[in-house]
Amino acid sequence: MASSSSSSHVKRFHVFSSFHGPDVRSGFLSHLHNHFATKGITTFNDQKMERGHTIGHELIQAIRESRVSIVVLSKNYASSSWCLDELVEILKCKEDQDQTVMTVFYKVDPSDIKKQRRDFGSVFENTCQGKTEKVKQRWSRALAYVATIAGEHSLNWVNEAEMIQKIAIDVTKKLNLTPSRDFEGMVGMETHLRKVNTLLCIESDEVKMIGIWGPAGIDDLEQLEVLAKEPSWFGPGSRIIVTTKHKKILNAHGIKDIYHVDFPSIEEALEILCLSAIEILCLSIGWF
Numbered sequence: 001m002a003s004s005s006s007s008s009h010v011k012r013f014h015v016f017s018s019f020h021g022p023d024v025r026s027g028f029l030s031h032l033h034n035h036f037a038t039k040g041i042t043t044f045n046d047q048k049m050e051r052g053h054t055i056g057h058e059l060i061q062a063i064r065e066s067r068v069s070i071v072v073l074s075k076n077y078a079s080s081s082w083c084l085d086e087l088v089e090i091l092k093c094k095e096d097q098d099q100t101v102m103t104v105f106y107k108v109d110p111s112d113i114k115k116q117r118r119d120f121g122s123v124f125e126n127t128c129q130g131k132t133e134k135v136k137q138r139w140s141r142a143l144a145y146v147a148t149i150a151g152e153h154s155l156n157w158v159n160e161a162e163m164i165q166k167i168a169i170d171v172t173k174k175l176n177l178t179p180s181r182d183f184e185g186m187v188g189m190e191t192h193l194r195k196v197n198t199l200l201c202i203e204s205d206e207v208k209m210i211g212i213w214g215p216a217g218i219d220d221l222e223q224l225e226v227l228a229k230e231p232s233w234f235g236p237g238s239r240i241i242v243t244t245k246h247k248k249i250l251n252a253h254g255i256k257d258i259y260h261v262d263f264p265s266i267e268e269a270l271e272i273l274c275l276s277a278i279e280i281l282c283l284s285i286g287w288f
Contacts, residue, residue: 010206014041014175016066018086023074024106028160035168040197041175063089068174069099070167071146073113074106078124081131084139091142100174103151104167114147116140199257200239207231211250212243214261219246 015036019029033043044062063069069090077083093099105113112120124143128136157163199210209231231240244250250258263269 011065011067012042012201013044013062013066014068015043015171016063016069016090017043017072018069018083018090019072020074020077020080020083023076024072028106028154028164029072031161032164032167035164036171039168039172041168041171042198042201059086060089064093064097067100068102068171069093070102070104070171071149072104072106073108073110073146075108075119076123077108078113078116078120078139078143079127081127084127084142087142087146088138091145101146101149102167102171102174103146103149105151105153105155107154109155110147110153114144116143196259199259207238207240208257209240209242209253209255211247211255211258212241212261213247213250213258214243214245219244219249 017029017033019025036043044066046059046062063086071087071090090099090101094101108120109118112118115121116124124139128139152163152167154160154163196210196212199208201208231238242250242253242255247258247260
């Protein structure tokens with residue numbers, strides 16, 4: 001059973017990815033994260049973090065504040081004590097918080113990870129040099145356990161792009177991020193919804209005020225302050241969405257998460273025009 005202290009973490013991210021950068025960052029992982037972005041899935045970005053010998057508080061918090069952890073196991077994953085410490089923390093969150101853990105075996109045999117043998121085992125042994133037996137056993141148990149979690153195996157896929165798409169779909173299902181069908185047929189709406197959904201951070205318990213700048217809405221700051229002056233006025237997890245055509249109102253109220261609804265692109269405008277023309281034609285001949 002999850003402890004109250006562990007389960008109370010705010011979930012700021014949809015996904016935390018644990019990986020060995022040189023093996024997968026510029027190829028496989030960049031494409032996977034791009035797929036996530038198109039589906040409105042937020043991921044923790046470690047690009048600006050300074051890597052040390054042990055993972056820091058910020059990284060531990062990011063793991064704890066993610067709904068899903070994806071462990072990308074590659075041939076040099078065990079060459080990094082940082083990755084191994086991440087893995088230990090991820091599995092701790094799985095046990096304490098019932099966090100979803102997914103695995104990707106990227107050009108590596110799961111049995112080699114489980115038994116720490118062959119090339120993967122040699123890499124692991126090198127990393128364990130100078131470490132205490134307690135640390136080595138902790139890492140070894142974590143690797144043996146994560147290797148038993150069913151996941152995607154790159155060697156089973158002829159087309160890596162299809163594997164990436166499958167992983168993105170699986171994550172979407174686990175997060176229950178099924179897109180609404182209410183706006184089906186409305187040109188450009190799906191893209192807007194994805195971007196706004198990212199700002200909303202629905203999984204978080206904090207109170208958030210979101211500004212949508214573009215369409216007409218509240219054109220008066222006093223109205224806004226009467227209706228929603230302070231986040232403390234609202235319960236945990238509340239989302240306050242303010243629509244206005246005056247960005248200065250949002251700025252004056254201290255709203256930092258702002259989505260700008262721009263005019264349709266040329267392609268979208270042409271699509272809207274064609275749809276309107278077809279509708280007018282159908283009405284004129286009595287099809288509707």
